[in-house]
Amino acid sequence: MSQSQPEIAAGTTIVTVDHVRLDYHKEKEPLPVLVDVSMKAASDELVAITGPSGCGKSTLLRIIAGLIKPTAGSVQVLDSEVNGPRDDISMVFQNFVLLPWRTALENVVFGLTSRSDLTEERKITKAENALEIAGLSGFESVYPGELSGGMKQRVGVARALATDPMVMLLDEPFSSLDDLTAERLRKETYTLLISPQTSVKSVILVSHNVEEIIELADRVVVLSSRPAHVVGELRVDLPRPRNKKSDEFFQWVDRVYSLLS
Amino acid sequence: MNLQIGLVALDILSSWIRMILALGLSILFALAVGIWAARSSRAEAIILPLLDIFQSIPILGFFPFVIAGIYGAIPNFVGANLAVIVLIFTSMSWNIAFGVYEAVKAIPQDYIDLLSVTKASAWQRIKSLYIPASMSRIAYNTQISWAVGLFFLVASEIISIGQGAKTNQIPIPYGIGVGATNFPAGGDYADYALLIAGIVVAVIVWRYLFLRAFALWSEKFKMMEEPREQHKDPITRFYSYVNHRAVSKLFLIAHDVGVSRFTSTISRFRKGLKYAVLIFFLLFGLLLFSSVLHSGGISLGRLPSVSQLASVEAGVLYALAVSFVRVWYVYAICVVIGLPLGIVISLNFKLYDTVSPILEVISSIPAPILLPAIVLVPILGQSSEAVAAIVIILAIIWYIVFNVMAGVRTLPADMKDLPHVFHVSRWAAWRNVYLPGALTGFVTGSITAIGGAWNALIIAEYFTETLPKGNTVLLTQVGNGIGKTIVIATNNADYLTLTLAVLSMTALIVSFNLIVWRRLYHHVTQRYTYNR
Numbered sequence: 001m002s003q004s005q006p007e008i009a010a011g012t013t014i015v016t017v018d019h020v021r022l023d024y025h026k027e028k029e030p031l032p033v034l035v036d037v038s039m040k041a042a043s044d045e046l047v048a049i050t051g052p053s054g055c056g057k058s059t060l061l062r063i064i065a066g067l068i069k070p071t072a073g074s075v076q077v078l079d080s081e082v083n084g085p086r087d088d089i090s091m092v093f094q095n096f097v098l099l100p101w102r103t104a105l106e107n108v109v110f111g112l113t114s115r116s117d118l119t120e121e122r123k124i125t126k127a128e129n130a131l132e133i134a135g136l137s138g139f140e141s142v143y144p145g146e147l148s149g150g151m152k153q154r155v156g157v158a159r160a161l162a163t164d165p166m167v168m169l170l171d172e173p174f175s176s177l178d179d180l181t182a183e184r185l186r187k188e189t190y191t192l193l194i195s196p197q198t199s200v201k202s203v204i205l206v207s208h209n210v211e212e213i214i215e216l217a218d219r220v221v222v223l224s225s226r227p228a229h230v231v232g233e234l235r236v237d238l239p240r241p242r243n244k245k246s247d248e249f250f251q252w253v254d255r256v257y258s259l260l261s
Numbered sequence: 262m263n264l265q266i267g268l269v270a271l272d273i274l275s276s277w278i279r280m281i282l283a284l285g286l287s288i289l290f291a292l293a294v295g296i297w298a299a300r301s302s303r304a305e306a307i308i309l310p311l312l313d314i315f316q317s318i319p320i321l322g323f324f325p326f327v328i329a330g331i332y333g334a335i336p337n338f339v340g341a342n343l344a345v346i347v348l349i350f351t352s353m354s355w356n357i358a359f360g361v362y363e364a365v366k367a368i369p370q371d372y373i374d375l376l377s378v379t380k381a382s383a384w385q386r387i388k389s390l391y392i393p394a395s396m397s398r399i400a401y402n403t404q405i406s407w408a409v410g411l412f413f414l415v416a417s418e419i420i421s422i423g424q425g426a427k428t429n430q431i432p433i434p435y436g437i438g439v440g441a442t443n444f445p446a447g448g449d450y451a452d453y454a455l456l457i458a459g460i461v462v463a464v465i466v467w468r469y470l471f472l473r474a475f476a477l478w479s480e481k482f483k484m485m486e487e488p489r490e491q492h493k494d495p496i497t498r499f500y501s502y503v504n505h506r507a508v509s510k511l512f513l514i515a516h517d518v519g520v521s522r523f524t525s526t527i528s529r530f531r532k533g534l535k536y537a538v539l540i541f542f543l544l545f546g547l548l549l550f551s552s553v554l555h556s557g558g559i560s561l562g563r564l565p566s567v568s569q570l571a572s573v574e575a576g577v578l579y580a581l582a583v584s585f586v587r588v589w590y591v592y593a594i595c596v597v598i599g600l601p602l603g604i605v606i607s608l609n610f611k612l613y614d615t616v617s618p619i620l621e622v623i624s625s626i627p628a629p630i631l632l633p634a635i636v637l638v639p640i641l642g643q644s645s646e647a648v649a650a651i652v653i654i655l656a657i658i659w660y661i662v663f664n665v666m667a668g669v670r671t672l673p674a675d676m677k678d679l680p681h682v683f684h685v686s687r688w689a690a691w692r693n694v695y696l697p698g699a700l701t702g703f704v705t706g707s708i709t710a711i712g713g714a715w716n717a718l719i720i721a722e723y724f725t726e727t728l729p730k731g732n733t734v735l736l737t738q739v740g741n742g743i744g745k746t747i748v749i750a751t752n753n754a755d756y757l758t759l760t761l762a763v764l765s766m767t768a769l770i771v772s773f774n775l776i777v778w779r780r781l782y783h784h785v786t787q788r789y790t791y792n793r
Binding site: 062065067084085086087090091093094095097099100101102110111112113114143145159163 | 689
């Protein structure tokens with residue numbers, strides 16, 4: 001389903017977060033949330049951002065998405081600066097955020113609303129394809145209220161994929177699912193996003209689940225508590241598929257925990 | 262110019278005393294009835310439908326009977342005040358009673374077992390468990406009841422003056438409703454303005470001195486399981502009230518599907534409904550009998566003939582049709598203004614924080630007191646239809662605005678980000694996300710607003726001012742309308758017209774609720790409610 005995109009060599013930097021700072025203004029006193037955060041995500045790479053709860057990792061993700069404007073610093077995708085939401089960045093939310101008054105298919109089509117280059121039929125075909133690769137064929141006309149949590153999130157993934165993004169942002173996508181469903185969806189989502197079947201080049205995942213991070217990430221960026229800055233960055237060079245019961249796996253988990261505490 | 266500050270203060274004070282007495286009465290009633298219904302399934306089967314009937318009917322229409330009945334029996338200062346207090350009570354108490362009922366129902370079984378183990382007496386249970394457990398709901402529902410009660414206070418004071426005017430004595434000498442009609446009648450607009458300013462101050466002071474303090478104090482009685490931040494956001498609080506209360510349980514009958522929380526109650530509710538209707542008509546019959554008796558008019562030999570009944574009913578139905586159209590076009594205006602306004606305000610946090618307290622204060626000024634001022638507005642004031650429309654708008658638009666605001670606010674923050682992530686156009690975002698997201702709140706708000714409009718008609722369609730000497734001056738009257746019919750019938754002690762008018766109006770509202778609103782409400786809550 002990927003459309004013609006410029007060839008990007010493996011290892012090219014896709015996303016650059018450059019000295020980002022964010023202040024909230026409360027009673028004119030600037031309250032720093034993020035201080036001098038820099039990170040990169042290269043092509044074919046899944047980068048995980050973690051940190052203590054409330055540290056601002058989801059905020060950082062929203063800055064990358066162009067939803068929040070940083071007080072200082074900038075975000076680039078390839079060579080262009082992110083000045084607001086854009087077509088080549090897409091997002092999957094923790095609580096799915098499906099419109100309850102739209103069917104699964106209509107929810108995916110909603111993600112394509114702004115694409116004036118596509119006809120209505122083309123949008124529907126794209127949405128059907130996206131649902132199919134997310135494992136939801138046959139559920140097109142079902143309303144979100146009738147879907148299980150895992151299936152809702154599959155719709156969320158399909159909606160994000162349908163726009164053919166280069167960068168996929170995942171905001172705690174598995175944390176409101178039960179363990180078994182999360183486990184399965186985690187594997188499938190990774191395989192899907194990293195495969196050449198989709199247009200996605202880089203994935204940035206926000207999560208507080210350290211085991212999930214070690215299972216999925218190529219690199220981990222650890223943030224401190226507020227005001228958040230980067231306290232460590234690890235390259236997880238465990239071979240895939242990763243065995244969650246192996247000693248090496250636990251050593252990596254411990255390494256991240258020691259940075260967190 | 263001499264401002265009569267003392268008189269204005271006396272007006273406000275008198276009204277507040279009536280309100281406080283009515284509130285005290287409402288709380289006592291709510292505790293008795295709520296605890297009884299919650300602890301006895303037989304009482305529950307009758308009390309719940311009865312409360313529901315009372316909250317679904319246009320209470321103000323029944324007021325002429327209340328004042329004639331009570332003032333007829335006790336024709337002095339005490340009787341008139343009692344009638345006003347009873348009316349305020351009828352507007353305040355149902356919602357508090359439902360609150361107590363739900364609070365006592367929600368007490369975890371462990372607590373009740375504990376009291377059984379310690380062999381506590383009935384009174385000890387009430388004192389040490391049921392009352393404390395109800396406290397936060399009482400406080401929380403009191404804030405709503407107070408705003409509703411103010412409207413009924415003013416309306417009933419105004420109607421009472423009309424009553425007394427016939428006999429050249431004003432049974433209620435002081436009150437904000439009295440001041441709001443007497444000052445402008447005597448050309449004293451300075452004191453009228455002072456009165457309105459005084460009411461605004463009183464509303465704000467009372468909110469912080471009592472209502473808020475009461476709510477905060479009641480927090481300490483909360484059971485651990487309940488979230489504690491309920492009181493933080495007044496709009497959401499308002500919404501959760503309207504969502505559960507203003508929408509009649511009558512809606513749920515014959516629709517066992519959906520709202521599972523009420524399902525067990527519904528079957529009992531249905532069983533008790535016929536008794537509740539019976540009790541309601543008994544009460545109404547008693548009231549009617551008492552008012553007719555005291556007006557000294559009718560003996561049993563002079564019952565109306567069928568043709569007389571038919572001709573009066575024909576007039577009533579025509580007036581009802583006119584008012585029906587009025588209610589709906591005014592409602593349409595409120596939607597056009599209130600729906601976008603509510604959405605815009607709640608999408609912008611800064612706007613929400615600054616505007617919502619202001620709206621809250623404006624909304625708690627009872628609309629009827631503004632009528633004499635509206636009449637003075639150039640051009641618009643000349644048209645009685647426009648005056649009626651404005652009074653009704655001021656009385657009901659808040660239900661739509663606040664419910665829409667609360668509905669949009671309950672959408673998760675990510676939902677508001679969604680259109681940005683997929684950078685959807687503003688119009689597409691409204692059409693796909695904000696308007697459907699506001700729909701549940703909008704429908705509950707609409708049900709309440711239409712109910713409020715029928716009550717407001719009684720003030721808005723026909724308004725007389727009473728001069729200090731007891732003469733009345735007609736300030737505004739629409740061409741035709743059920744509110745006008747009711748007020749004129751009240752002033753002429755025409756109980757035949759009054760009875761037919763009130764019953765026809767009630768029948769119309771109740772059947773409309775059952776046929777139209779119930780279906781819509783079910784459809785909307787099932788598809789358009791956001792829960793993940």
